[in-house]
Amino acid sequence: MAPVAAVTSSIVVMSATATRAPLLEPTPASSLTSPADTATPSITAKPATALPTKPLPPLPPTMTPDNLPQIIGASYEGRPIYSYRFGNGAIPIVFVGGIHGGYEWNTILLAYQAMDYFAAQPYRIPANVTLFIIPVANPDGLFAVTQKEGRFLGEDLAEDTFPGRFNGRNVDLNRNWDCQWSATAVWRNQPVSGGSQPFSEPESRALRDYFLGKRPAMVLFWHSAANGVFAAGCPETDGQARQLAAIFGSASGYPVYERFAYYPVTGDAGDWLSTQGIPSISIELKTHETLDWEENLAGMLALLAHYHKQSQ
Numbered sequence: 001m002a003p004v005a006a007v008t009s010s011i012v013v014m015s016a017t018a019t020r021a022p023l024l025e026p027t028p029a030s031s032l033t034s035p036a037d038t039a040t041p042s043i044t045a046k047p048a049t050a051l052p053t054k055p056l057p058p059l060p061p062t063m064t065p066d067n068l069p070q071i072i073g074a075s076y077e078g079r080p081i082y083s084y085r086f087g088n089g090a091i092p093i094v095f096v097g098g099i100h101g102g103y104e105w106n107t108i109l110l111a112y113q114a115m116d117y118f119a120a121q122p123y124r125i126p127a128n129v130t131l132f133i134i135p136v137a138n139p140d141g142l143f144a145v146t147q148k149e150g151r152f153l154g155e156d157l158a159e160d161t162f163p164g165r166f167n168g169r170n171v172d173l174n175r176n177w178d179c180q181w182s183a184t185a186v187w188r189n190q191p192v193s194g195g196s197q198p199f200s201e202p203e204s205r206a207l208r209d210y211f212l213g214k215r216p217a218m219v220l221f222w223h224s225a226a227n228g229v230f231a232a233g234c235p236e237t238d239g240q241a242r243q244l245a246a247i248f249g250s251a252s253g254y255p256v257y258e259r260f261a262y263y264p265v266t267g268d269a270g271d272w273l274s275t276q277g278i279p280s281i282s283i284e285l286k287t288h289e290t291l292d293w294e295e296n297l298a299g300m301l302a303l304l305a306h307y308h309k310q311s312q
């Protein structure tokens, strides 16, 4: 992957505005339903699980009660992991930010921007799809870098974001899944912990159980910063993942890759999902600082249109 980028004051200025930036003018998507068709009945959010007992965060002004977060589990240090819902269709799909925590904080801001976009424009979600977004899969890693558990500003970022890659037990959560797992894993040219066994970490278990419960049609993970779309598979590239990567890649302009081949990745979340019949792709943003919003918006809308077509 690209070298670790230095965090400079210019990043602070950029990201300080990122969460509050006005939404981009949407690209017309004639295949999606119009605003007039979105009078969906309000659905009462399921009560949060008992774990943990913290109150739910306040909804941003752009969100509706339909988007109320669900707590799907807790981190090693006890921080809640939230999933937010958009739409109400029969086909669930899931987008995940921040599995590498504060080290890849731009994937978290991108996930929040996507949440704000779909909350403000619910008609972008086809009637047959429900989109779930988990903005922070590794809240310990985000906290290590920002001292925040949710939305943050660029000025909150520590100078050294590397420690935020791991959870509170110093495990790389994208090396902890049961596909070609190894306790000693690799990140670029250095060893990282894959945990004591597959799914040794509470974050991985929470996500695993969430995915197995929902059986989503696909799962997208955001990472940074290898600039590309990567199809998952264990050990061979999954055919459906390859197709989804091509759809996202052609809409977004990111290069599409069969595999992440820069260095061996063991215990990858998306690879494990393929063993469960759930196709997965990873989007690697171009840098550690940019949100690549236009690219990702185009890719997300293309994925939604793909599932919309499946019902016709």
Ligand SMILES: [Zn+2]
Residues within 6 Å of the ligand: 099, 100, 104, 174, 222, 223, 224
């Ligand atoms: Zn990553």
